Amino acid sequence: MTSKPPHPREENPVDGASVTLGGSVQRTMPRLAADGVETAEISIDGAEHLYREIRIPNLLKDRNGKNVALQPGSEVEITITLRSRKA
Numbered sequence: 001m002t003s004k005p006p007h008p009r010e011e012n013p014v015d016g017a018s019v020t021l022g023g024s025v026q027r028t029m030p031r032l033a034a035d036g037v038e039t040a041e042i043s044i045d046g047a048e049h050l051y052r053e054i055r056i057p058n059l060l061k062d063r064n065g066k067n068v069a070l071q072p073g074s075e076v077e078i079t080i081t082l083r084s085r086k087a
Contacts, residue, residue: 018081021045025074028058040070044078054078 022045029039038058058069070076 015082015084018079020077020079021047023076023078025070025072025076026053027072028070029055038069042070042076042078 023042024045026041026043029041031037031039039055040058041053041055043052044054060068060070062068
């Protein structure tokens with residue numbers, strides 16, 4: 001009996017599995033490109049030394065849809081969620 005790979009539309013039983021890590025904003029940097037979007041550098045707690053920092057656009061919205069920005073020293077949570085694999 002041979003096993004067939006799952007149909008791409010079938011749900012993977014681990015879809016939605018996630019981990020949430022703490023972190024803090026180390027600094028913000030103005031973007032030099034024409035879009036003018038500031039970047040926030042975030043240090044992720046517990047990550048390996050060489051992979052600890054990530055940079056994201058500093059474009060957030062609060063629960064009411066109002067624009068807000070991260071500030072150096074802000075505590076954040078980073079959630080990584082598993083999505084379906086492409087067949």
